[in-house]
Amino acid sequence: MxxxxxxxxxxxxxxxxxxxxxxxxxxxxxxxxxxxxxxxxxxxxxxHAGARALASSRSNVLALVVPLRAGIHVPVVMQFVVSVVTAARRHDHDVLLLTQEEGEEGLRRVADTALVDALILMDVQLHDPRLSLLRSLERPSVMIGFPLEADGLTCIDLDFRAAGERCVEHLAQLGHRVVGLVGSPPEVYVRGTAFAQRVVQGFTAAADRAGLASAVHPCEATPAAARRVAERLLREQPALTGVVVHNEAVLEPLIDAFEQLGLRVPADLSVTAICPDELAAGLHVPVTSVALPSAEVGERAVGLLMRKLDGGTVPEATLLPPALTLRASTAPRTVSPR
Amino acid sequence: MxxxxxxxxxxxxxxxxxxxxxxxxxxxxxxxxxxxxxxxxxxxxxxHAGARALASSRSNVLALVVPLRAGIHVPVVMQFVVSVVTAARRHDHDVLLLTQEEGEEGLRRVADTALVDALILMDVQLHDPRLSLLRSLERPSVMIGFPLEADGLTCIDLDFRAAGERCVEHLAQLGHRVVGLVGSPPEVYVRGTAFAQRVVQGFTAAADRAGLASAVHPCEATPAAARRVAERLLREQPALTGVVVHNEAVLEPLIDAFEQLGLRVPADLSVTAICPDELAAGLHVPVTSVALPSAEVGERAVGLLMRKLDGGTVPEATLLPPALTLRASTAPRTVSPR
DNA sequence: GGGTGACGTCGAAGCGCTTCGACGGGGGAA
DNA sequence: TTCCCCCGTCGAAGCGCTTCGACGTCACCC
Structure with a gap:
């Protein structure tokens, strides 16, 4: 060379x-x-990358910690990964992949050895054990997701609470009075995964505010579980006419299940989702949805990091407002009996 | 520090x-x-990683090129990624992620700047444009998948041809005489993706050898497409009793479609698949399948690379033999009429 | 006309680590 | 006892780049 x-x-x-x-x-x-x-x-x-890193104390590499845990939807994770890598390249940086399993030690290692200049974390929990570590690291970081106590840290994500609210408000405006939330798998809540909890909060708050009857059902990421939840929903809330789905894996099976149970979407049942647009738009009944803007989130996460690396100052919290796209799965409530 | x-x-x-x-x-x-x-x-x-890299001319970083193209099943890709990262860490290496979009220039960049010590490529095509580049790089590489002309390069993968054969042989042994292959999405074949083509070859060869009537149907990765293919299969091959599925995304929808068309699995129709074990085992009808051993492939790819980095010599081709696991989706052909 | 910058370039000093050759001392072989 | 060699350690020389200070040149202004 x-x-x-x-x-x-x-x-x-x-x-x-x-x-x-x-x-x-x-x-x-x-x-x-x-x-x-x-x-x-x-x-x-x-x-020579090493020589350059040594002399300039900049490696031009970002660390990206990806979650591999049960219950998270892999294609969505991959979308984030790709958007981060692509955005990083636009800023002349590369991306080093760390798995959640590497844990805090992994983060410390790549940061302390100066292998990376900065870090991006995904799948943040409400009480994330990595928070204090991140504060103590001498390298900037951005979290995709919001923990409960983020003082001094930089976070970005879709405003999931508002997204949950938005879906309910949409249903309420259409006249629906009884709504259900089909959520993420139970373990996701057990872990205290931030975004999942926030959707529930938003859903519940908006339903209460609008005077709707509501119920929340976590749901495993399998078609069989989707079917069980569909049946349970109808059994426990016979008057149900509106559903919010926050679980990419079961959106389609769930709609299938409802249809097999004799409900037409949207004539008998309105369905909204929080998920990537491609998913919502690609189903046989295109679903009204709040987009999960993974490309934008990844891109902006990288942008924030770049500004921090340049010594700039960035907002601690960046909440992307939810955008609801109307599709064919929601309609005004028909008063006719089932 | x-x-x-x-x-x-x-x-x-x-x-x-x-x-x-x-x-x-x-x-x-x-x-x-x-x-x-x-x-x-x-x-x-x-x-300090940079100092170490400069002095030792070893960065202890591997590049992993992941495919993002249409028609590839994202969860499977992620399995490979995770297994490569995990294996690399066991060898005290980290993994830099490159997207296919970065292309040859990206490969050359990370190799020539000594950012990485070695490279792993996924989603190899039969006539992959990167082959000559890999040969010219001064850093070792391993491809997950087999191009047509791999002289001088190191490849590893499941023996997809043998996997296709194995599925057919299993069906033939059970007495099935008319079989169909539900394959990957058409674009995957159009691109000349190696493993997809090899399954077709193996399937066809084994069927011919056993004197079975056979047909191959590429299939988009959507439930609707699965249903269409199911209908088409039955229409064009009314005597069909055995199906091989090489398409993770449609395995479940396809079985559902068959069942909705009135066929019981395995009583009326035997189904085998080539896919990750967890997928095959987790369906409501556990499917007899040849496992896609992504963990083993990733691990061994890293192992090969390590040996090459240590100056060792490795076989050019590593073909993992297919292992068929019997589950509930295959049964002897019943001679009774439909 | 001399002072003053700004511009364009150079030289040298590191960045923090690995590695090579050297060297003293001690143990084994002859 | 002598020689040799190996063990354990040190010093110094880089690895290839960035960056700081310095310096000569030229244009410009008072």
Whole structure:
């Protein structure tokens, strides 16, 4: 591999000039810059990442901690991952993948060894054990999700509480009086996963506020569980006409189950969801939904980190407002009896 | 951050001794090693990754290129990713994530800048444009999947051809005479994705060999498509009694569709699949399947890379033999008419 | 006309680690 | 006893880059 001294010699300048010409950190004459670039191209020069990291104390790598736990929907995680990687590349950074299993030790390791410049965490819990670690690290971090106590930390996410509210309000406006929430798998709540809890809060609060009867049902991520929940919902709330689904894996099976139970969507039952748009739009009954904007979240998470790395200051909390897209799965409540 | 000189001073030895004590690359007396370890612990010493990479010309990072293309089943990809990351950590390496979109330039970049020591590629095509690049890189690589011309490259994967054969043989042994393959989405074949093609070859060859009537149907990854394929299969091959499914996304919807069309599995129709064991085992009819051993493949891919990095020599091709697990979805053909 | 910056470039000093060669001392072989 | 070699440790030389301070040049202004 050609090194910077080779480029310098080839261009007839000093190594430092090559560095400045390529980085733009000091003014360099057009003529010189041209020669340097030409030499770099001719030699196929690639700066050595380790050397650069050592000299500049910047590795240009971000750590991304992905969850692998039961109950989280893998395709959604992957969407985040991809959007983070893509955004990072736009900022000339690469992404190192850590699994949740690596735990706090993993975070500390990549931070302390200066392997990464900054960290992004997903799947934050309300009482996340990593919070104090993040505060003590000398490297900036962004969490995708909101813990209960985030003082001094930077968080970003969809406003899940508002998303839950928005879905209920939509149903209420359509005249529905009895609504149900089909939520994430039980273990997700048990762990205290932030976004899942917030949806429940928003759902319940909005239902109470609008005077609706409501019930919450966690649901395993299997079609069989979806069917059981559908049956249970109808048994326990016979007057049910509106459902909010916050569980990507069972959205489709759930609708199928309702239909097999003799309910037409949306004639008999209105369904809204909080999930990625592609999912909601791609079902045989396109579902009215609040989008889970993973691309935007990932991108903005990276943007926040970049600003912090540049010494800038960023808001501690970034809550993306929910956007409800009307599709074919919701309709005004018909008063006709079942 | 404490540096190696701090540890050396604290332990009363020279920096090089610290390095040797910690790496074990030269004999160090027990007493000295103990003092060094003690000092390192006391100071919370973490070697600087960049410095280490520069001095040793080893970054201890592997690149993993993940596919994001249409038609690939995301959870399966994630399984590979996790197994690679986990295996890499066991070998004291980290994993840098690259998306397919980064393309050859991305590969060249991380390799040439010495950001990574080695590369793992997934989703290999029969005529993969990256092959010649890989050959020209000075860093070792392993491909998960087999291109047509892999001379000089290292590949590992399930033997998909044999897997296809194995499924057919199983059905043939059970007396089935008319079989169908429900394959991956059409675009996967159009791209020339290696493993998909090989399943088709194996399926067809084994069917011909056993004198079975057979047909191949690519299938989009949606329940609606699954249903269409089920109907088409029965229409075009009315005597069909055996099906091989190589498409994780539609396995369950397909079985549902068959059942809704009045066929009982396995009484009227035997179904086998090539997919992760958890998927096959978790359905309401547990499906006889050839396992997709993503954990083993990822782990062995990393193992191969490690051996190459250590200057060892490894086989160019590693084909994992298919293992068929009998479950409830296959049964001897009943001669009774439908 | 001399002072003053700004511009463009260079040289040198590290960044923190690994590794090579060297060296003193002690034990085993002759 | 002598020689040799190996063990355990040290010092120094980088690895390839960035960055800081310095310096010469030139334009500009008073």
């Amino acid at each position: 050609a090194k910077i001294t080779d480029v310098a010699r080839h261009a007839g300048v000093s190594p430092s000039t090559v560095s400045y010409a390529l980085s733009g950190k000091r003014p360099i004459s057009d003529e010189t810059r041209r020669r340097v670039e030409e030499a770099a191209r001719a030699l196929g020069y690639r700066p | 404490a540096k190696i000189t701090d540890v050396a001073r604290h332990a009363g030895v020279s920096p090089s001794t610290v390095s040797y004590a910690l790496s074990g690359k030269r004999p160090i007396s027990d007493e000295t090693r103990r003092r060094v370890e003690e000092a390192a612990r006391a100071l919370g010493y973490r070697p």
